[in-house]
Amino acid sequence: MTSKPSALTSYQFRLLAVLALINFVNFADRQVVVPLVPLLRLHLGISDTQLGALQTGLLVILAIASVPFGFLADRLSRKYIIAGGIVFWSCATFASGLAGSFVALLVARALVGIGEAAYAPAAQSMISGAFPQERRALAQAIFAAGMLVGGASGQVLGGFMGETHGWQHAFFIVAIAGLFPGLAVLWLEEPPRGPRSEVVPLGRLLRVPAFLSMIAAGIFITFSSVSLLTWGIDFAVNYKDFSLKEAALSLALIAMSSLVAGVLIGGYYGETC
Numbered sequence: 416m417t418s419k420p421s422a423l424t425s426y427q428f429r430l431l432a433v434l435a436l437i438n439f440v441n442f443a444d445r446q447v448v449v450p451l452v453p454l455l456r457l458h459l460g461i462s463d464t465q466l467g468a469l470q471t472g473l474l475v476i477l478a479i480a481s482v483p484f485g486f487l488a489d490r491l492s493r494k495y496i497i498a499g500g501i502v503f504w505s506c507a508t509f510a511s512g513l514a515g516s517f518v519a520l521l522v523a524r525a526l527v528g529i530g531e532a533a534y535a536p537a538a539q540s541m542i543s544g545a546f547p548q549e550r551r552a553l554a555q556a557i558f559a560a561g562m563l564v565g566g567a568s569g570q571v572l573g574g575f576m577g578e579t580h581g582w583q584h585a586f587f588i589v590a591i592a593g594l595f596p597g598l599a600v601l602w603l604e605e606p607p608r609g610p611r612s613e614v615v616p617l618g619r620l621l622r623v624p625a626f627l628s629m630i631a632a633g634i635f636i637t638f639s640s641v642s643l644l645t646w647g648i649d650f651a652v653n654y655k656d657f658s659l660k661e662a663a664l665s666l667a668l669i670a671m672s673s674l675v676a677g678v679l680i681g682g683y684y685g686e687t688c
Contacts, residue, residue, distance in 0.1 A: 423550065426604070430545050431554055433599050434538045435561030437501065440593040441531055442562045443569030444508050445473065447589045448524065450574035450663040451582040452649045458582065461517045469524045470645050476528030485536035489608075493537035494600050500537075501597030504530025505590045512586030544606035556681060566644070567671035574648065574663020644670065 448455075452466050488496055507526035514520035538558070546554045569589060576585040620626055644666075651662035 423546075427545055427554075430541065430603055430606070431557055433596060433603060434542065435558050437497065437534065437538070437596045437600065438558055438561035439565030439568070440501075440589070440596055441504070441534060442566035443572065444504060444527060444589050444593055445531065446566040446569035446644065447508075447573040447585050448511070449570050449645055450648045450659060451577045451585060452645070453652050453659065454577050454582040455520070459515075459517055459520070465517050465521075467645065469521060470641065472521055472525040473528040473531075474641070476525045477532050480529050480532035481536060484533045488537040488540050492605065493541050494603055494605055496537045497534050497600050498597050500530045500533025501593055501600075502530075503533065505593040505597070508586050508590035508593070512583040512590070540608070541603075541606055544608050563674040564671055567667035570644075570648065570663050570667040570670075574659045574667075578659040 448469060455461060455469075456463070456466060484496065484500075504527045507523050507530060511520055511523040511527070514523055539555075542554050542558060543551065572589060573582075573585045576582075576588065647666050648659070648662040651657040651666065652659055655662075657665070
């Protein structure tokens with residue numbers, strides 16, 4: 416007979432709310448460029464290959480920088496790492512709005528990836544330390560839901576602001592908005608770090624079929640989802656006669672409803688089954 420999970424404390428609610436809100440802004444920042452693709456092509460005179468490189472550059476830098484920031488999150492103050500990452504990606508996003516060439520925009524978007532890399536490992540560590548094992552799956556699901564809602568909101572913001580005020584304003588708004596939750600995290604008490612588990616050599620880990628299968632699944636899911644999200648709005652505008660606002664709102668609602676439902680259902684069953 417399994418015991419009933421303990422009730423969450425006000426501190427746990429507050430920590431999860433702040434981290435989920437930061438995750439919201441994080442992915443709004445990442446996805447705001449997606450509906451701006453038609454405008455960037457027109458105003459900067461860049462090709463589809465160059466437009467695709469904007470997301471590729473951000474994700475490659477994010478992947479590479481996540482490893483050293485994970486190392487630092489195990490040893491330094493996690494809330495200060497998170498706050499520094501937010502300030503960094505907000506400044507890089509503001510610089511994106513000032514870019515007057517493809518190279519400047521590419522560099523600015525790639526630097527956003529460094530700020531985001533500082534955030535994710537430290538936030539995951541704080542959640543693991545603050546929540547007991549039996550409540551951790553749902554906490555992680557709520558944290559991820561903030562990411563998905565933020566991504567959809569960033570697309571809507573980019574579509575509406577891009578069509579009415581120009582693509583630069585979309586970057587400026589999301590950059591400034593990111594600073595507020597960055598301040599809130601400084602008032603959080605850091606949870607204790609969990610006990611160190613057994614260190615498994617990387618070579619041994621890479622011989623586990625289940626682990627390799629999860630990596631492969633993650634690669635394919637990311638490849639398909641990022642491709643759809645990056646080019647879906649541009650396709651709807653150029654080939655289906657949607658306005659930029661209509662395309663951004665329609666695809667954001669579809670993505671948000673399906674992805675958030677999947678994450679929350681998965682988190683619930685991961686905790687109860």
